[in-house]
Amino acid sequence: MRLSKLVVAALALAAMTGVASADEWPSRPIRVIIPFSAGSATDTMSRPVLEQLSKQLGQPIVVENRPGGGGTAGMNAVAHANPDGYTLLVFSNSFTVVPSTYKNPGFDTERDFVGVSPMASLPMAIVVAPSKGYGSIKDFITKAKAKPGSVNFASAGTGGVTHLGAERLLMSAGVEAVHIPYKGTSDALRDVMTGLVDFYLCPVGVALPFVQEKKLAALAVTSSARSVAMPDLPTTTEDGFSNSDYNVWIGMFAPSKTPQPIVQRLHDEIAKALQTPQIQTTYRNLAADPMVVSLKEFNDTIHKEIEINAGLVKALNLPVN
Numbered sequence: 075m076r077l078s079k080l081v082v083a084a085l086a087l088a089a090m091t092g093v094a095s096a097d098e099w100p101s102r103p104i105r106v107i108i109p110f111s112a113g114s115a116t117d118t119m120s121r122p123v124l125e126q127l128s129k130q131l132g133q134p135i136v137v138e139n140r141p142g143g144g145g146t147a148g149m150n151a152v153a154h155a156n157p158d159g160y161t162l163l164v165f166s167n168s169f170t171v172v173p174s175t176y177k178n179p180g181f182d183t184e185r186d187f188v189g190v191s192p193m194a195s196l197p198m199a200i201v202v203a204p205s206k207g208y209g210s211i212k213d214f215i216t217k218a219k220a221k222p223g224s225v226n227f228a229s230a231g232t233g234g235v236t237h238l239g240a241e242r243l244l245m246s247a248g249v250e251a252v253h254i255p256y257k258g259t260s261d262a263l264r265d266v267m268t269g270l271v272d273f274y275l276c277p278v279g280v281a282l283p284f285v286q287e288k289k290l291a292a293l294a295v296t297s298s299a300r301s302v303a304m305p306d307l308p309t310t311t312e313d314g315f316s317n318s319d320y321n322v323w324i325g326m327f328a329p330s331k332t333p334q335p336i337v338q339r340l341h342d343e344i345a346k347a348l349q350t351p352q353i354q355t356t357y358r359n360l361a362a363d364p365m366v367v368s369l370k371e372f373n374d375t376i377h378k379e380i381e382i383n384a385g386l387v388k389a390l391n392l393p394v395n
Contacts, residue, residue, distance in 0.1 A: 099159050099336050103134040106162045106326075109148025111141045115277070119194045119324045120164045122356045126347040144233075144395070146172060146179040153181035157329035159336035162190070167323050168235060170379035174387040175233050176395050184380065185330060189373045190337055191344040192325035192365040194357060197278045197301035198239055199292040200310070201285070203269040211294040211313050214273070215247045226252040228262035228274040236262075238386050239296050239320035240275045243310055245389070246318035266290065277322070278303050279361030296320040303361035321379075323365055325372065341369045 106124060110116045117139065128135040140148040145168055155161035173183045181187075200211060208214040218225040227244075229237035232255045244251055254271060256262040259280060265271040267289050276290075278301045284290040285304075294310045295301050298319045310318040326344065328337055347353055348364040357364055367375070387394075 097335070099333075099339070100131050100133045102160065103136055104128075104131070104160050104162065105136050105138060106164055107138050107140050107148045107151055108164050109140055109142070109145035110166075112139050115196065116164060116166045116324050119196070119357075119360065119362055120326075122353055123193050123344065123347050124164070126350055126353060127343055130343050130347060143179070144172065144176070145169070146176055149183075149187075150180045152327065152329060153186040155329055157331035157333075159328065159332055159340070161329070162340075163187070163327040164193075164324065165327060166235070167321065167325075167379060169325075169327065170376055171233065171235075171238065171383045171387070173380055174384040174394070175392065184377065187327045188330045188332065188337060189369070189376045190326040190328050191341040191369070192323050192367060192372055192375075193344065193348065194324045194360075194362040195297065195299075195365040196322045196324070196362050197295045197297040197299075197303070198236070198275045198320065198322055199278050199281045199285075199295050199301070199304065199307065200240075200243070200273055201263075201266060201276045201281050201290045201292050202273045203267055204288055204291045205269055206272070206291075208291065208293060211308075211310060211315070214293055215249060215315075218247075218249045218251070218272075223250055223252070225249065225272050226254055228266060228271045229253060229255050230259050230262060231255055231257070233387070233392050235320070235322050236275045238383060239322070240273070241386055241390060242320045242382070243275075243296060243315060243318045245386075246310070246315040263290070275320075277361075282361055297322070299363075301361070302358065302363050321375075325365075338369060341372075 108117050124135045145165060152161055152163040202208050227240050262274050266274045281290055281292055282303055285292050292307055294308050294313055296310050298321055300309060345366045348366055
């Protein structure tokens with residue numbers, strides 16, 4: 075009986091210690107791992123928010139770029155880190171593709187991580203050469219259906235967001251097209267501009283200057299909402315293609331056992347940072363949209379997109395690493 079009371083007391087003390095730690099957080103520098111190289115979209119979009127977050131929390135935030143394995147190297151480091159709020163991950167929505175394309179990455183994406191908060195939404199536009207003469211996404215799909223198998227499209231790599239986002243639209247529209255993977259966006263855009271490739275799913279921020287110069291024509295965005303940078307451009311869903319939306323975003327994650335009060339505070343502080351005039355202006359200049367949703371909504375989105383990407387990977391019979 076006495077031993078039982080001691081065990082209960084020990085458990086209570088452990089619980090109290092955990093709460094106290096959460097209340098005192100943060101008391102030292104925070105490490106944020108970005109699983110891409112410096113200068114990547116994820117790196118560029120997140121650093122201004124992390125700088126503002128550092129000011130709000132009163133502690134330095136040290137960014138560590140750890141590329142490799144399609145993001146799994148950085149994910150591994152965070153998945154096995156002490157869940158104390160001092161090691162965090164910033165990743166794109168490629169996070170939701172990893173469970174389908176990596177068989178044994180060394181962690182379980184859904185079990186070992188919790189979504190903290192999104193930061194930026196990066197709308198993607200369907201772009202074509204103006205010489206093709208397509209007036210809308212509906213016009214493009216109609217002409218593609220008239221000549222089955224005649225359409226091709228570029229991507230910045232098999233299994234990436236520019237590939238899977240395009241395939242989701244094609245599946246919704248019932249169009250078969252030949253996929254041509256490139257090493258990056260610049261090479262893909264070059265061949266779209268010349269008409270060698272029919273279309274490409276391109277970040278709005280990258281496409282906008284070329285659209286303004288009449289080197290590209292944008293037909294629609296695949297995001298759930300219209301882009302602030304291209305407000306007149308409809309979404310593919312608005313144009314009648316249900317289940318064609320494919321959102322690209324950047325967000326923060328923590329080890330799943332991180333105390334809830336820490337996760338909630340991080341979420342709230344990021345939402346606060348995104349509302350500052352400085353971040354609003356920075357994102358506007360980058361043609362990105364600040365993305366603020368509740369903690370539950372963000373994690374629900376993650377689970378939903380893992381399922382969507384799993385379906386796409388299976389339907390396309392993509393290789394699993």
